[in-house]
Amino acid sequence: MSTFVIVYFAFLIGASCLAAYMDRRSVFMPLFSLTLVSFVVGIVGGTSGLWFIAIAAGLLALAAGTSYAFREFLVAILPTNAAKELKTAPLTAAFGLFVMFTYAIAGFFAPWIAPHGETEVIASAFAPADENMLLGADQLGRDMFSRIVYGTRNSVGLALLATSAAFLLGASAGLYAAVRGGWMDQFLGRAADVIMSIPSLIFALLMLAIFGPKIIVIIIAVAIIFSPRVFRLVRSVAGNVVVMDYIEAAKLRGEKRGYLIRKEILPNSTAPLIAEFGLEFCFVFLLVAGLSFLGLGIQPPAADWGSMVRENATLISFGDITPLIPAAAIALLTVAVNFVVDWMLFRSSGLKE
Amino acid sequence: MSATGKKKQVLLDIEGLKIEGFTGEEWVPIIKGVDLKLHRGEVMGLIGESGAGKSTIGAAAMGYARDGTRISGGSIDFDGMELTTATESERRALRGARIAYVAQSAAASFNPAHKIIDQHTEAPLHYRIQKRMEAQEDAMELYERLRLPNPKEIGFRYPHQVSGGQLQRAMTAMAMSCRPDLIIFDEPTTALDVTTQIEVLAAIRDIVDQFDTAAIYITHDLAVVAQMADTIKVLLKGEEVEQASTEKMLSDPQEDYTKSLWAVRSFKRPQKSRPKDATALVSVQNVDAAYTGGEKVLEDVSFDIYEGMTVAVVGESGSGKSTTARCITGLLPPMSGQVLFKGEPLPPSYHDRTKDQLRQAQMIYQMADTALNPKVRISEIIGRPAQFYSGLKGAELKSRVDELLDLIELEPSQYYDRYPPELSGGQKQRIGIARALAAEPSFIICDEVTSALDQLVAEGILKLLDRLQKELGLAYMFITHDLATVRSIADEVVVMQNGKVVEQGPKEEMFTPPHHPYTDLLLSSVPEMDPNWLTTLLEERGVDNVGESADV
Numbered sequence: 038m039s040t041f042v043i044v045y046f047a048f049l050i051g052a053s054c055l056a057a058y059m060d061r062r063s064v065f066m067p068l069f070s071l072t073l074v075s076f077v078v079g080i081v082g083g084t085s086g087l088w089f090i091a092i093a094a095g096l097l098a099l100a101a102g103t104s105y106a107f108r109e110f111l112v113a114i115l116p117t118n119a120a121k122e123l124k125t126a127p128l129t130a131a132f133g134l135f136v137m138f139t140y141a142i143a144g145f146f147a148p149w150i151a152p153h154g155e156t157e158v159i160a161s162a163f164a165p166a167d168e169n170m171l172l173g174a175d176q177l178g179r180d181m182f183s184r185i186v187y188g189t190r191n192s193v194g195l196a197l198l199a200t201s202a203a204f205l206l207g208a209s210a211g212l213y214a215a216v217r218g219g220w221m222d223q224f225l226g227r228a229a230d231v232i233m234s235i236p237s238l239i240f241a242l243l244m245l246a247i248f249g250p251k252i253i254v255i256i257i258a259v260a261i262i263f264s265p266r267v268f269r270l271v272r273s274v275a276g277n278v279v280v281m282d283y284i285e286a287a288k289l290r291g292e293k294r295g296y297l298i299r300k301e302i303l304p305n306s307t308a309p310l311i312a313e314f315g316l317e318f319c320f321v322f323l324l325v326a327g328l329s330f331l332g333l334g335i336q337p338p339a340a341d342w343g344s345m346v347r348e349n350a351t352l353i354s355f356g357d358i359t360p361l362i363p364a365a366a367i368a369l370l371t372v373a374v375n376f377v378v379d380w381m382l383f384r385s386s387g388l389k390e
Numbered sequence: 391m392s393a394t395g396k397k398k399q400v401l402l403d404i405e406g407l408k409i410e411g412f413t414g415e416e417w418v419p420i421i422k423g424v425d426l427k428l429h430r431g432e433v434m435g436l437i438g439e440s441g442a443g444k445s446t447i448g449a450a451a452m453g454y455a456r457d458g459t460r461i462s463g464g465s466i467d468f469d470g471m472e473l474t475t476a477t478e479s480e481r482r483a484l485r486g487a488r489i490a491y492v493a494q495s496a497a498a499s500f501n502p503a504h505k506i507i508d509q510h511t512e513a514p515l516h517y518r519i520q521k522r523m524e525a526q527e528d529a530m531e532l533y534e535r536l537r538l539p540n541p542k543e544i545g546f547r548y549p550h551q552v553s554g555g556q557l558q559r560a561m562t563a564m565a566m567s568c569r570p571d572l573i574i575f576d577e578p579t580t581a582l583d584v585t586t587q588i589e590v591l592a593a594i595r596d597i598v599d600q601f602d603t604a605a606i607y608i609t610h611d612l613a614v615v616a617q618m619a620d621t622i623k624v625l626l627k628g629e630e631v632e633q634a635s636t637e638k639m640l641s642d643p644q645e646d647y648t649k650s651l652w653a654v655r656s657f658k659r660p661q662k663s664r665p666k667d668a669t670a671l672v673s674v675q676n677v678d679a680a681y682t683g684g685e686k687v688l689e690d691v692s693f694d695i696y697e698g699m700t701v702a703v704v705g706e707s708g709s710g711k712s713t714t715a716r717c718i719t720g721l722l723p724p725m726s727g728q729v730l731f732k733g734e735p736l737p738p739s740y741h742d743r744t745k746d747q748l749r750q751a752q753m754i755y756q757m758a759d760t761a762l763n764p765k766v767r768i769s770e771i772i773g774r775p776a777q778f779y780s781g782l783k784g785a786e787l788k789s790r791v792d793e794l795l796d797l798i799e800l801e802p803s804q805y806y807d808r809y810p811p812e813l814s815g816g817q818k819q820r821i822g823i824a825r826a827l828a829a830e831p832s833f834i835i836c837d838e839v840t841s842a843l844d845q846l847v848a849e850g851i852l853k854l855l856d857r858l859q860k861e862l863g864l865a866y867m868f869i870t871h872d873l874a875t876v877r878s879i880a881d882e883v884v885v886m887q888n889g890k891v892v893e894q895g896p897k898e899e900m901f902t903p904p905h906h907p908y909t910d911l912l913l914s915s916v917p918e919m920d921p922n923w924l925t926t927l928l929e930e931r932g933v934d935n936v937g938e939s940a941d942v
Contacts, residue, residue, distance in 0.1 A: 283762055
């Protein structure tokens with residue numbers, strides 16, 4: 038029996054008893070469940086199993102604590118209206134916001150955060166981590182950590198640009214179709230159907246093969262692929278607004294279509310649109326990463342998470358986790374965005390009560 | 391009706407009921423301690439404005455608190471069973487079997503995917519009271535008693551295949567399917583036309599009498615409640631104002647609030663006559679109209695509206711009143727015929743009209759909720775027409791908006807920066823009026839502007855419209871199905887049926903016999919405050935004449 042095991046169980050049982058005594062059911066249940074799980078894992082896996090459980094639980098508690106503190110921080114600094122909304126946000130959404138905040142910082146201040154240059158060769162290939170390199174070196178001897186920080190800029194920036202382009206295209210077409218109606222509505226709708234019928238990856242590969250793997254081609258290809266989904270959503274949301282009496286009143290006043298769209302329809306359809314933006318962003322991000330993995334995305338030597346996974350893939354067979362780090366960065370961002378989107382969808386769907 | 395005399399057993403006894411609702415971040419009281427005692431076979435009318443807590447009390451009588459509300463105090467005793475402490479399954483066993491509920495909109499309450507009779511027999515089958523065939527036969531018998539046409543066949547239709555009034559009666563039959571001790575009627579006739587309302591009222595009253603069922607009848611229409619209830623309870627903001635038997639309540643109300651409710655229909659103004667040798671401001675001439683691909687909705691509609699006068703267009707729903715308005719505004723270009731404005735023909739579609747032509751005719755809508763953009767500030771809603779037509783900017787625009795807010799009797803500094811969802815129904819309707827006025831029109835179409843409002847609030851709106859007419863010399867086209875409104879505000883009346891004008895003329899002439907048979911039907915169907923009105927009317931028409939056969 039090591040000291041760790043004794044201290045660990047003493048702490049858990051003590052905390053559980055305290056929670057039970059204070060009648061805090063929501064604290065007691067997870068704590069005591071953890072105690073029971075640790076007990077079983079301790080018998081099966083020994084001290085190392087216990088360490089694993091303890092670290093996992095600690096990380097989870099840390100994430101929850103960070104999210105909680107971050108939410109309170111946002112509530113404190115934001116204006117009252119936004120703060121009121123945020124107060125009701127679940128911890129997962131706060132966690133998502135925190136992760137997004139971290140990524141934004143990393144992207145904006147990459148040159149200051151990264152200890153080495155994006156393309157600077159500083160060590161031998163696949164050198165292990167040392168005090169100079171936090172995560173070791175890649176296949177050409179460049180610092181892995183620096184490249185991940187720069188990759189935030191490239192990968193996330195590209196995905197953001199492409200999603201915005203898709204939204205611009207899809208939303209303006211959708212709003213126009215809803216306001217105009219008639220044959221134009223039909224025409225745009227069928228055009229969207231045609232684009233949706235082409236498999237997205239094949240379409241992107243085709244475009245990139247024809248025009249070459251340039252950034253602008255990626256953005257346009259992705260915008261075309263994703264705009265029909267945005268179009269459909271916007272058209273249905275705007276379609277519900279267009280039939281309102283206040284639109285009729287504005288039409289009878291003689292307002293132009295531009296005014297109708299900007300002032301009357303758009304303010305009433307922002308909530309689902311923002312949620313959809315987050316959702317589409319994840320898909321775009323994964324598609325761009327996939328393209329990079331296939332060698333058709335952002336071209337070397339620029340750092341990009343998708344291509345970093347591919348370039349370091351050989352290390353997997355040596356049992357090294359280095360290639361999984363950029364993959365984890367992708368996964369974390371997607372999960373974080375989804376957490377935030379879930380919360381927003383929940384709010385806009387009116388399921389609050 | 392005859393239950394008052396006998397001493398009967400108490401069925402439902404609510405004492406000190408308190409209900410709270412969750413708004414924003416705290417619990418706010420909705421019902422502040424209401425007592426209610428209902429005997430077997432007694433019909434109690436609950437009346438009050440919207441927000442008075444009528445429906446909440448109705449739901450509480452079933453031991454039910456809607457989402458976001460909770461019963462925070464008091465007791466609800468139903469036939470010896472305490473509902474506030476009963477378990478959910480105990481309460482569920484009561485609902486449908488011993489307590490039934492009839493909702494306001496039958497069309498929204500029936501499941502459109504199932505036949506009416508299948509929905510009817512659901513409760514008896516669930517509670518194992520009857521076998522399916524028995525339940526179906528029982529349903530047909532109930533349909534017959536409720537005077538539904540083809541009682542043997544109508545249940546096998548889907549809800550969309552029968553009319554609104556028939557559906558409401560089918561729902562009453564459904565509530566009766568388990569022969570409950572108590573039925574809660576939550577505004578069962580509010581969404582219906584006056585002519586259909588009579589059928590439903592007569593049917594409900596008969597069936598409640600025949601089975602000696604106790605009922606709580608919730609409505610905001612005093613004349614209706616006078617026909618139905620043995621006792622009336624008046625509610626205001628979650629508190630009881632007073633309770634008395636129907637005759638006593640009508641003849642001798644005690645509280646000031648009740649008196650004001652009773653006096654609400656008193657607003658009247660003298661009828662104006664047409665100005666001599668002037669051209670009509672708006673003249674609708676031989677208009678035919680149809681929606682794309684459909685049948686003709688309007689056929690040869692003609693009438694004139696003179697400056698400074700109010701023309702009321704009345705008729706049941708589907709008679710083409712609103713379509714006429716759409717033809718005048720140009721939303722629906724007529725197939726033939728034309729609309730003249732000050733003697734000059736208007737282009738059929740609003741796309742082709744000039745800014746000035748558009749400015750002259752404005753609309754006020756029935757549902758203020760959908761007529762005002764919820765995401766736009768009041769100042770901009772009212773300011774936009776002024777800015778758009780007159781090109782006002784900055785300080786000029788602000789003073790114009792303030793002036794308009796003053797005109798509709800809302801304090802400018804308080805409402806300037808607010809959003810429509812923060813306002814009450816009456817205030818929203820006033821904003822709608824201000825938006826119409828901002829264009830400085832000479833003619834306003836009022837499409838059922840008061841029918842979604844409580845009587846006191848509606849009265850205020852009518853007075854406001856009347857004052858504005860005097861001050862600004864406006865002409866109104868007043869679309870309504872409420873003849874009481876017509877009586878109070880109109881100068882001329884146009885009666886429409888099935889897309890045709892059946893009769894038109896000055897108000898006083900229209901309200902004195904002889905009438906066109908359809909006008910007569912409309913007029914006689916308006917409920918009156920006399921508790922014997924329905925009985926007398928049914929005797930006059932003959933019982934068999936109520937319902938589908940009452941057509942002219």
